[in-house]
Amino acid sequence: MAKILVVDDAKFMRMTLSNILKKANHQVVGEAENGQEAIERYRDLNPDLVTMDITMPVMSGLDAVKGIKQEFPTAKVIMCSAMGQQKMVVEAIEAGAKDFIVKPFDEGRVIEAINRTLS
Template sequence: MARILIVDDSLMMRKTLRNFLEKAGHEIVGEALNGEQAILSYSKCQPELVTMDITMPGLGGIEAIRRIIQVDPAANIVVVSSLGQKHIIFDAIQNGAKNFILKPITEQKLIPVIDLVMEYSSVAASSN
């Protein structure tokens, strides 16, 4: 199972994600309220996967993705956001996010995407 950093400015959303992910056997290694905290926590916690909100106070999710990918091009970032516009999704993927899940979040939407990203990451790592 994966070591995961949760990034979202909503305490309720962080608790929901933590609950779903821990129930599925993942370990939550950190939480962040915005992009600045996400970058610092990524360096400190060395997660295998990050769930990233897009709209947060201060540094937003797209810029945080960009900066994390600059430090670690292999970072596994899954955007979890209520913003469903195509250009936001494209921007997140173009900047390094591996997948995108739209809120409202459900366990049935979240876990298969997390598992898929981790499986792909494992296959990519073993082929190197």
């Protein structure tokens, strides 16, 4: 069972993702609504993995990945993107994200990405 931090500015998306993760026997240890909060929560919770939305207010997921990786080089982050954000996904991977999942979430694909990133 992995400890996972779910980051998305939309509560519905955080709930959807949390439900998928719990069903797969993972523990959602925290949630954040923006990149700044994500970095703070990461420091507090030290999760095994983070699911990170790309487009958020205050600080983008892209900047949050850079911030987290700078402080915690071994952090595992999976980006969550809407269709048409490929350029940002590539930037996120270059910044250190391990994988990405596309919205709307496909349960199988989410679990696959999580398991691949954790192994």
